[in-house]
Amino acid sequence: MRSSWLSRVVSSLLLSGFIANIIVTALIQESMERGRFPSTIAEFGYTFDENGELKGKDGQRFDFEVRKGDKEYNQRHYEALGECITQHVYSLLETDCGLERATVPERTATRGQPTSFLFHSSDLATNDRKLMVLIHGSGVVRAGQWARRLIINNNLNVGTQIPFIKRAISEGHAVLVLNTNENAGLNSKGVRTYIPESDSPEAHALYAFEYFVKPSPAREVYVVAHSYGGVVVTALARESHAARNRITKIALTDSVHSLHGCSRKVVAWLQERSINWVASKLQLGLPVSRYGGGAHLPSVSAGVDVHEWTSSSAMESIFTFFNDRPSDPGSDSSPKSSAAKRSSDGEASADARVDSGLADLKSEQDTSSVAQSESVEESLPMEESQCVRESQPMEESQCVQESQPMEESQLAGESQPMEESQPA
Template identity: 45%
Template sequence: MGNYLKNMSAKKSKEYTFPDTLEEFGYGFNDAGQLRHLETKEPFQFQVREDDLEYNQKRYEAMGEVITDMVYSMMEKDTRLQRISLPKDAKENEPQTFFFMSNDIMTARRLMILIHGSGAVRAGQWARKLIINDCLDSGTQLPFIRWAQEHGFSVIVANPNLNRANGERTLIRGNSSPEEHMETLWTEYVAKSQAKDIAIVAHSYGGVSTMELAENHLEDFNKRVKAVALTDSVHKFAHQKSSEQLINFYQQRARNWASAGSQDPLDSPLDSRMDFCPTVSAGTDRHDYTSYSSMTSIFKFIEEQFSGSKKKTDSVNKSKSSSVDPVPKAEKDKANENVKKSTDSAAAALESSAGETTEKEDTSNTQEMLSQQDTEAMSQDTNSQGATSDIEMDSQGPTSPKSEL
């Protein structure tokens, strides 16, 4: 046993040296935003050493870090967003994180906030796996940023997973968790802005942070947040602090585009298992792909919510321009039943279920959603900071993920 542990320890301490640029890896993005080998023009190959899985994984992660910096640069140069350090009153040598925002964040009437899921992804990304194996448009938030800017929105791109510094030992003040990061962005920037019409787009665990933010600032949400677009969100009304007022807000102004089978085309109403948030199909069975596959529907939803926000008291009713009823009957019945309950009994029910952590539920739910992808799994994107993680199974990907749209 002693020799075994010694060998394992030696293996864990094994280090590799990798390039600092994509070109040095031998890869680049073509005009379609696809990662290709510079010489062979082939897609990214995960397995370069047949008998060294650790090397292949670390090489993948090193390339992921290079691509993360590229996405940061694209947001700054191509979409003219500013990188803002947090905490903004940091003392000398105090660890900091950052996020991205428009120059006109304090003066614009419209604002879009983009929140990714947990795991290895960073600001500007939906899924690192898609950037590497599919294309920039499907894996990054760049198409959402461009659409927002074209439609008069200022933009905030959150960075909720960068919570630690100094070799992952030191928590960053005001940003020690995704929820705390979003609270800081709201109180320090959104609340102080002049934005009257706000849209939030959140993927997976980003939906958990959004729900907590909404509950903590419900009055402000009711006044200013006109649309909450979720993609395969793992929020849980039963496990998070929620109220009747919060449920009403989600029924009126939110929609979740969830992964579903081929029998449920894009925007088809789904039975959300008694979740109060109206839920429709994202047009794909892939968790990581839901943001991109539902993108055009999300834009339409935001426009409808904004144009009708002053006229409608229930914005989830069927739109004249859409044949989709976003609220399944089961959810309506459940909502009506909940309204009839007394405040005390509702609070007791929520308190009794609060013992189970959101993190546990998020992980199990995400695992279930991703179980359909086992046949294509080769490696993992995981959150080295130990937060609840959207487990992304890195692979060569499907032959053509865009065919799911």
């Protein structure tokens, strides 16, 4: 008798839960029909599976066209989902990677003004060995992301910085993840204003280096920067003594920076520490010639010819570069090592091919650095303090118009390049 009674209760509860789920789903759907979108991935009907792929309840991948033929609605739906993914990645940085969130500005915040934040490992203030700083591109991406569309259309491993973070931590690095696109927010009066010390990507990075990198006891500081992150790096080189005194090596991935306006000293400093892994059909790590006048940073192939994929594709090559013999941040010694020493039985390994490419790159760089520096000195006499603000508009417009729309249209359908009008 009791068993029968319990069965009826359980059945009633299951039925109630099923009905409640239908009601909630209907309400969410009605809300979306009215243009109000959910605030979580789950409410959108999606989840990330064990492979980091975004899947619906039916196991299907994301479909951009929610309403057939309604591009405006589909775009708004996509952007709302993207905002939920941003919050999800923030959560993963804290729960999956063990990072801590820190307010920006922390020491110079004004009461009532909006603030931003960044993420760092718990050993940032104590790790005296190595520190890795990660800088994303521009546009809609935030801390922890390389490309939102790769997250949505592919998986978390290629679209986020999480593999870099976990690898760095496993190799003994402290980690600092910048959030350079979080530049405005609501003040205490509900008015949207710029965030002090973080009103631009460059300002955010300058603050981070002054208050987080400069006090760090790490002997070696490595930077990984994607796309417009390269512009941020050149700004650091021009304006931040903390950056020039602390950075050991710089890995750029298809950076859209320009050295226009940099002094010969800054150009030489960047060239001695940097490699740009560019989109190319060449094999990973092989040197890539850069055309045009003026100075260039050393460039190698990222092993893919699509802008957004360069960071994930080049990761192994980047860590090989970082793990090679470090250079003194204050010296003129180059970090680009010579050797393809990891081959065995006459057949080069992947790491050896990378090292061989870096050796060729170093040789090419040595033969041209003097001429390049003279070219910069003669044609670009501006002071270092002048060059950042004057050169950025051109670089940012190049990033939007030249690099990304074609690549992004290949990933997510005709309508989605609207997002890329804000450079990734």
